[in-house]
Amino acid sequence: MIVCPSITKRSIRRHYELATPFYRLLWGRHIHHGLWEKDESPAVAQQRLVDHLAAAAALAPGQAVLDVGCGMGGSTIDLARRYGCLTTGLTLSAVQRGWAALAARWQGVSRRTRFLQADAETIDFPPASFDVVWIIECSEHFFDKAAFFRRAAGWLRPGGRLAECAWLAGDSADATREALLVCEAFLCPSLGTAEDYHSWLTAAGLTVRTFEDLTARVAPTWNVCIRRVRASGIGLLGRLAGREMCLFLDHFATLGNAYRSGAMRYGLFLAEKAGYRSGGAAVDTSAKRR
Numbered sequence: 505m506i507v508c509p510s511i512t513k514r515s516i517r518r519h520y521e522l523a524t525p526f527y528r529l530l531w532g533r534h535i536h537h538g539l540w541e542k543d544e545s546p547a548v549a550q551q552r553l554v555d556h557l558a559a560a561a562a563l564a565p566g567q568a569v570l571d572v573g574c575g576m577g578g579s580t581i582d583l584a585r586r587y588g589c590l591t592t593g594l595t596l597s598a599v600q601r602g603w604a605a606l607a608a609r610w611q612g613v614s615r616r617t618r619f620l621q622a623d624a625e626t627i628d629f630p631p632a633s634f635d636v637v638w639i640i641e642c643s644e645h646f647f648d649k650a651a652f653f654r655r656a657a658g659w660l661r662p663g664g665r666l667a668e669c670a671w672l673a674g675d676s677a678d679a680t681r682e683a684l685l686v687c688e689a690f691l692c693p694s695l696g697t698a699e700d701y702h703s704w705l706t707a708a709g710l711t712v713r714t715f716e717d718l719t720a721r722v723a724p725t726w727n728v729c730i731r732r733v734r735a736s737g738i739g740l741l742g743r744l745a746g747r748e749m750c751l752f753l754d755h756f757a758t759l760g761n762a763y764r765s766g767a768m769r770y771g772l773f774l775a776e777k778a779g780y781r782s783g784g785a786a787v788d789t790s791a792k793r794r
């Protein structure tokens with residue numbers, strides 16, 4: 505694992521409070537990599553990543569999904585609208601919570617979604633609250649990832665799944681410098697290797713069913729971002745927001761290089777809790793959630 509001690513929870517929250525409108529303008533309603541096949545649009549590539557993880561998680565209508573680190577509610581809303589799930593989005597940022605709730609209303613799924621502003625590292629849910637814990641590019645921001653997975657495993661029902669896409673540290677020791685730069689610029693207190701994630705999930709009592717290395721398919725994201733920043737005024741506008749935002753904007757290429765050099769990888773994990781998995785379609789609990 506690579507550790508970057510200079511990152512604080514406050515700086516992570518501040519980044520998302522400030523940067524959310526920039527993400528929306530630059531990248532769209534999801535704040536995650538695209539899963540590319542060739543030169544499709546970012547919106548199509550981002551949707552493909554959501555659908556790829558949803559297929560791995562075997563989502564079914566009526567299932568309760570917790571979207572940890574929900575951003576502007578991109579996945580939370582899609583999983584409710586297109587997959588018929590009952591979703592809870594959790595974010596550190598008040599701006600994102602409000603934004604996501606408005607977007608859900610706009611898309612006609614406010615009765616199947618709810619959004620909470622809280623720290624996923626301290627919030628608690630009753631045991632066995634969810635069929636799926638869904639995490640796209642959030643655990644990079646956690647300070648104690650092993651403890652988070654132990655708690656998340658408790659929130660899952662028997663047979664429930666934890667579905668995650670995560671930035672990973674590469675395996676080679678000489679990759680540390682590049683990965684540390686990424687941690688600093690993108691506010692990651694640490695980056696685990698694929699093996700670290702495997703052992704955290706296993707120690708939490710989950711069985712890892714799938715690990716997929718998607719590095720090559722997500723890496724084009726950063727060239728597209730660089731082109732978009734250059735072609736728009738977003739970079740200049742972002743620079744007015746201070747040193748941390750400049751660092752962030754200046755290191756898109758570092759991240760692309762880190763994927764190419766092996767300093768970083770991008771992985772999909774599907775881990776399962778032991779027990780019988782009930783079907784999701786039969787029970788409509790939406791009335792109880794209002």
Ligand SMILES: C[S@@+](CC[C@H](N)C(=O)[O-])C[C@H]1O[C@@H](n2cnc3c(N)ncnc32)[C@H](O)[C@@H]1O
Pocket residue numbers: 516520533534535536572573574575576577578579594595596597600622623624625639640641642645646
């Ligand atoms: C890279 S964005 C990903 C957003 C979303 N998953 C998506 O794919 O569009 C990271 C998200 O994690 C959230 N986050 C970071 N640390 C968190 C924490 N400790 N608790 C809850 N959310 C957190 C941020 O607020 C942000 O929404």
